[in-house]
Amino acid sequence: xxxxxxxxxxxxxxxxASAQDIVRLGTEGAYPPYNFINDAGEVAGFERxxxxxxxxxxxxxxxxxxxxxxSIIPNLQSGNYDVIIAGMSITDEREEVIDFSAGYLPxxxxxxxxxxxxxxxxxxxxxxxxGTIQASFIAENGMQLVEYATPEETVAAVKxxxxxxxxxxxxxxxxxxxxxxxxxxxxxxxxxxxxxxxxGFRDSDDALREKFDAAxxxxxxxxxxxxxxxxxxxxxxxxxxxxxAGKEGC
Numbered sequence: 001x002x003x004x005x006x007x008x009x010x011x012x013x014x015x016x017a018s019a020q021d022i023v024r025l026g027t028e029g030a031y032p033p034y035n036f037i038n039d040a041g042e043v044a045g046f047e048r049x050x051x052x053x054x055x056x057x058x059x060x061x062x063x064x065x066x067x068x069x070x071s072i073i074p075n076l077q078s079g080n081y082d083v084i085i086a087g088m089s090i091t092d093e094r095e096e097v098i099d100f101s102a103g104y105l106p107x108x109x110x111x112x113x114x115x116x117x118x119x120x121x122x123x124x125x126x127x128x129x130x131g132t133i134q135a136s137f138i139a140e141n142g143m144q145l146v147e148y149a150t151p152e153e154t155v156a157a158v159k160x161x162x163x164x165x166x167x168x169x170x171x172x173x174x175x176x177x178x179x180x181x182x183x184x185x186x187x188x189x190x191x192x193x194x195x196x197x198x199x200g201f202r203d204s205d206d207a208l209r210e211k212f213d214a215a216x217x218x219x220x221x222x223x224x225x226x227x228x229x230x231x232x233x234x235x236x237x238x239x240x241x242x243x244x245a246g247k248e249g250c
Contacts, residue, residue, distance in 0.1 A: 021060070021061065022061050022062070022063055023055065023060045023061065023062045023063075023082050023083065023208070024062070024063055024064075024065050024080075024081035024082045024083070025051050025055075025062050025063070025064050025065065025081065025082070025083050025085050026065045026066075026067050026072060026075065026076060026080065026081035026082075026083065026084050026085070026086065027043055027047060027048075027051075027064065027065070027066060027067070027084075027085050027086045028066065028067065028068070028069045028072065028086045028087075029043055029066040030069075030150055030151060030152065031045075031069075031086070031087050031151055031169075031172060032045055032172070032175070033045050033046050033171060033172075033175075033233065033234045033235060034046055034047050034086070034087035034169075034171075034172070035047045035048065035085075035086060035087065037066070042064075043064040043066065045234070046228065046229070046231075046234040046235070047085050047086070047087065048064070049228060050085075050104065050219075050225075050228060051064075051085050053215075053219065053224070053228075054212055054215040054216065054219070055215075057214075057215040057218050057219070058211040058212060058214065058215045060211065065080065065081045067080065067081070068149065068150075069086070069129060069130070069131060069132075069149070069150070070130045070131050070149055072084055072086060072088075073094070073097060073098060073200065076098065076200060076201075076202060077097070077098070077202060082201075082202075082205065082208065083199050083200065083201060083208070083212070084098070084199060084200030084201075085199050085200075086200075087105075087169070087197055088197060088198065088199075088200055089107075089132075089133045089193070089194030089195065089196065089197055090103060090194065090195040090196055090197065090198045091133060091194055091195065093136075094200070098200045098201060098202065098203065099200070099201045099202070099203055099205070099206070099209055100198035100199065100200060100201070101198045101199035101200075101201070101209055101212050101213050101216060102198065102213050102216050102217065103195070103196035103197060103198050104196075104197060104198060104199070104216050104219075104225065105196055105197035105229065105240075106196050106240040106241065106242060107192060107193075107194055107195060107196045107240075108169055108170060108171060108197075108239075108240060109169075109170045109190045109191065109192060110133075110134055110137070110167055110168060110169055110170060110190065110191040110192075110193050111167070111168070111169075111170040111173050111174075111186050111187065111189075111190050111191075112126070112165040112166065112167050112173075112186065112187040112189060112190075113155065113158060113165060113166045113168070113173045113176060113177060113184050113185070113186055113187075114158060114164060114165040114166075114184070114185060114187055115158060115159075115164075115183070115184065115185070116185065117185050117187060117188070119164050119165055119187060120164070121143055121164065121165055121187075121189075122142070122143060123164055124144065124163065124164035125144045125145065125146035125157075125162065125163045125164065126138050126143045126144065126145060126146070126163060126164060126165050126166070126167055127146050127147070127148060127153075127154040127155075127157045127158060127162070127163035127165070127166040127167070128145065128146075128147060128148075128154060128166065128167050128168065129147070129148060129149070129150065129151050129153075129154055129168065130147040130148065130149055132168075133193045133194045134167040134168055134169075134191075134193065135147055137167065137191060137193050138167055146162065146163050151168060151172060154166040154168065155176055155184070158184065159183070159184070165187065167191070170186075170190065171235050171239070173186060174186065199212055199216075217249070217250070220242050220246035220247065220250070221246070221247055221250035225241075225242060225246065226241040226242055226243065226246065229241050
């Protein structure tokens with residue numbers, strides 16, 4: 001009952017978050033290295049470290065909430081949490097219903113994972129997680145789309161023959177291929193989709209979004225964000241970073 005009352009109060013004052021409020025960060029917890037649940041049952045990954053640093057710089061008290069991907073935007077709008085931080089690409093379609101922060105990850109490549117490097121993507125269904133930019137890309141480019149609620153299910157679909165390949169962020173699929181013992185391979189073909197990754201906010205929460213934008217800019221300006229991105233346990237030294245472009249306006 002206490003938690004319900006707190007959630008109701010926070011939803012009522014959306015957009016007026018201050019240092020003494022608890023800002024709830026909503027993530028999926030199932031998409032490493034962006035976010036996942038560790039052995040201690042806690043949210044971990046790049047976005048956990050990044051989000052904690054943002055809250056520190058913005059002088060905000062934050063807590064983490066997990067939510068299934070297919071309802072992550074509706075549950076932001078209904079007040080179950082205040083910010084989406086879940087590897088969400090900035091797209092025109094999503095910007096019709098929520099606001100985005102400045103990007104905190106540059107646009108990244110999407111890759112196909114299959115059982116053979118010779119896989120014909122037109123020979124059968126291509127899997128993607130529901131509601132992702134990859135699912136839209138498959139549907140818009142003449143391939144047969146099959147959607148699953150979780151990223152794990154998309155990979156399982158390839159293994160059990162329900163799909164000929166899965167399209168997802170390359171950063172997610174590379175470890176899957178490396179850990180499969182040769183069972184799964186990345187195709188040579190890659191796609192460039194989306195406009196980078198940002199935090200999601202309710203349209204009414206301009207003040208809160210501005211606080212996070214200032215913190216993101218601070219991390220870009222002092223190089224902390226690029227250093228975090230290139231950590232070996234996250235995206236690695238060869239990953240795309242902001243570089244000098246991230247320091248514009250500093």
